[in-house]
Amino acid sequence: MTIRFNKNFYNLKTVEKASQAYQGLADFKISQNKKVITVKLENIVPTAKRKIEDEFCNYVLAMMKQ
Amino acid sequence: MSSKNRRNIKTIKTQKQNGQLVISLNPKIYPLEAIYGACYVFVDRAYLFLDGDPKKEIKVFIEGKRKLDSKKLEELAGEFKNELLDYVLRTAIAKNTKKIRETIVEKALFSAFPSEETSEEEHIESDPLGIAVPWEEKYGEKK
Numbered sequence: 001m002t003i004r005f006n007k008n009f010y011n012l013k014t015v016e017k018a019s020q021a022y023q024g025l026a027d028f029k030i031s032q033n034k035k036v037i038t039v040k041l042e043n044i045v046p047t048a049k050r051k052i053e054d055e056f057c058n059y060v061l062a063m064m065k066q
Numbered sequence: 067m068s069s070k071n072r073r074n075i076k077t078i079k080t081q082k083q084n085g086q087l088v089i090s091l092n093p094k095i096y097p098l099e100a101i102y103g104a105c106y107v108f109v110d111r112a113y114l115f116l117d118g119d120p121k122k123e124i125k126v127f128i129e130g131k132r133k134l135d136s137k138k139l140e141e142l143a144g145e146f147k148n149e150l151l152d153y154v155l156r157t158a159i160a161k162n163t164k165k166i167r168e169t170i171v172e173k174a175l176f177s178a179f180p181s182e183e184t185s186e187e188e189h190i191e192s193d194p195l196g197i198a199v200p201w202e203e204k205y206g207e208k209k
Contacts, residue, residue: 006116006117006118008118008119008120009098009116009117009120009124010116054113054129055113057113057114057115058109058113058114061102061105061106061109061114061115061116062105062106062109064102065102065103065105065106
């Protein structure tokens with residue numbers, strides 16, 4: 001599963017912090033280029049598989065506001 | 067507002083895409099700070115995602131956490147737009163009153179913690195009654 005965050009709206013530090021909060025649910029691999037932060041989710045806990053992507057995006061967005 | 071009028075507004079556009087709504091916003095009217103604020107209010111009810119160009123068009127992807135039919139999804143988007151307007155106003159007020167708020171806090175803090183040494187020194191230096199001036203200087207030599 002791959003999520004691409006637009007760097008105009010999300011920053012790397014926030015995505016990293018959010019991935020730390022979610023580390024018990026999956027393995028996160030974060031990379032970036034000039035425009036996009038790419039997050040690859042692997043070994044996702046079976047119970048979290050359905051919603052982890054959306055919930056993670058929400059979490060990052062909420063952190064951006066703070 | 068009639069649906070005809072709504073369609074004529076170019077600053078905000080709503081499209082349906084894969085079971086989610088995409089709200090396109092004009093960043094000149096809806097600042098990013100206000101969009102973050104409105105999104106924050108909805109994170110417990112909807113899944114939200116931002117994309118687009120912050121200078122031209124900001125896209126907010128919104129999808130209900132529960133399965134919503136078309137009508138309910140539209141309602142959710144409508145509520146989001148209202149919240150967005152609320153945040154735009156709050157942001158504008160915060161921006162316009164920033165200086166006065168800072169001044170009030172500054173004055174409150176300054177009066178709460180007076181520096182005794184400084185004020186005493188300042189008081190002596192000003193010497194409004196001329197106490198520090200020697201007698202001779204003030205009234206001339208004794209006769």
